[in-house]
Amino acid sequence: MIAIIKYNAGNVQSVQYALERIGVASVVTDDAMLIQRADKVIFPGVGHAHAAMRYLRERGLDKLIISLQQPVLGICLGLQLMCRHSEEGDTSCLGIFDENVILFPTSGKMKLKIPQIGWNNIYDYKSVLFNGLSENAFVYTVHSYFAAEGKETIATTDYILPYSAALEKDNFYAVQFHPEKSGRVGESILKNFINIP
Amino acid sequence: MNDGPANTETLLNTHLGAGVHGLTKRIIPCLDIKDGRTVKGINFEDIRDAGDPVELAILYSGKGADELVFLDITATIEKRKTLVELVKRIAANINIPFTVGGGISTVEDVGVLLKNGADKVSVNTAAFKHPALIEQLSNEFGSQCVVLAIDTKKEQDGEWYVYLDGGRTKTEMKTTEWAGSAVALGAGEILLTSMNNDGTKNGFALDITATLSNTLPVPVIASGGAGSMAHFKEVFESGNADAALAASIFHYKEIEITDLKNYLSEQGIRVRL
Known part of the structure; x- marks a missing residue:
């Protein structure tokens, strides 16, 4: 499960x-026992880092996530919360990954539109998550x-x-983009995660 | 690792001009929904039926649409349940992002749509009448899911004005001014429909699209007037649009999305193939 x-x-x-579309059953839960017993855990998220971390801490989910031994996949805010610190709300995060999370630069020669919304590509794959994908595959972010x-x-x-589109450390995996909204490429990535032994 | 803003600046300076990577321009088919079916208004009138929304959605995502917009043009309280059911079916069946709009006026409406799988919502008239709605939505759900739709018309004085109620009600508000305030309140994207161009198939409104896109810090989706593949190229180049939305030319297969994206790519515009 x-x-x-x-x-x-x-x-x-x-x-x-x-x-469901790739034929995998799942349960949405905040029950510590269910999460600990699951074969794999997905830590999704779209929202504000500070509010999310406060919520996780209040329920002890922060310690639970760090302690998980099975493969864990963070998505979007999930990735950011698995890092050390986020500039969003000056938030101390879970610290699973060594990286810090910062805001895209809003000044300078190249004016960036923020948020980054749309399809961009990923490259320099170094994980089983990207098995079978061609280089520069497009994902929605x-x-x-x-x-x-x-x-x-x-x-x-x-x-x-260049920034981290995905991170991996031990049993923890995370992607900044949304595999659940990234067409066939996203489905491959989810399948690769599900197939991790 | 302790990468702070100073390091970002260095990265930024060393990485300018990387052409292989980066965000693509988006092609967005729009499906107008009435009683659970797809329709398209020509100049907001003369509605024709063009099929089942979920089937069309699957078809478009298979052909390479980058996202989809569903506008419920008969959104009333009684119809809201039908819309939520439709959103569920869409979310279960497609693997690309989609926006839902039409008659959305409360935080509760939006909460239900997002919870059932919509990625973004678009607000229009209600947001104009109560701009605080944009701020509430942005605070509650994040600006990334708040699309401000503006119906705009260029008047005799050469200025673009905001219209409400699906284009039926004129306001004295200039489009640039409203778009600017809405972004300051937390709108994460602007969906700009030119009423002068909509239904004409003579091309998008390049001037107002470029004005908004070049001055606002959020993406601009151009809508209204697409008639040929060259019009898309124009609106991405001269109009500097981040995305282009069209309905009837896709519904009636005058342009195939696959062909359009191949064409844009050949023309040197970065698209997802």
Whole structure:
């Protein structure tokens, strides 16, 4: 069984539908026992880092997530919360990944539109998550903050500057984009995650 | 690792001009919905039936549509349940993002639509009448899911004005002014429909699209007037639009999305193929 962590952040339903489309049953829950016993855990999220972390801490979900031994996949805000610190609301996060999360630059020569909304590509794959994908595959992404590149980066995207499109450390995986909304490419990534032994 | 803003600046400077990577221009078919069926108004009138929304949605996503917009043109309280059911079916069946709009006026409406799988909502008349709605939605759900739709018309004085109620009610508000305030309140994207161009198939309104796109810090979706593939190229280049929306030319297969994206790519415009 796949557990999708239920908390005060959006897109949970979309993740569950995406799993259904690839024939995988899942349960949306904040029950510690169910999450601990799940074969795999998905930590989704669209929302505000500070509000989300407060919610997780109040329910002890922060400690639970860090302690998980099975493969865990963070999505979007999930990735950001798995990092060390987020500039959004000056928030201390879970610290699973070493990277920090910062806002896209809003000044300078190249004016960026924020949030980044739409399809961009991922490259420099270094993980089983991207098995079978051709280089520069397109994924759907919506965010204003990003994790810088570091030693845990397993795929890169450029939005003027290169940032971590995905991170991996031990049993923890995370993607900044939305595999549940990224067409066939997203389905492949979800399947690859589900197939991790 | 302790990457702060200073490091970002360095990265930014060393990475200008990377052409292979980056955000693509988006092609967005729009499905007008009435009683659970797809319709398209020509100049907001003369409605014709063009099929089942979910079937069309699956078809378009298979052909490479980058996202979809569903506008419920008969959104009333009684119809709201039908819309929520439709949103559920769409979310369960397609694997690309979609926006739902039409008669949305409360935070509760939006909460229900997002919870059932919509990625974004578009607000129009209600947001104009109560701009605080934009702020509430942005605070509650994040600006990334708040699309401000503006119906605009260029008047004799050469200025673009905001129209409400599906284009039936004129206001004295200039489009640039309203768009600017809405973004300041938290709108994450602007869906701009030119009433002068809509239904004409003579091309998008390039001037107002470029004005908004070049001055606002959020993406602009151009809508109204698409008649040929060259019109899309124009609105991405001269209009600097981030996305282009069209309805009837896709519904009646005058332009196939696959062909359009291949054409744009050949013309040097970055699209998802």
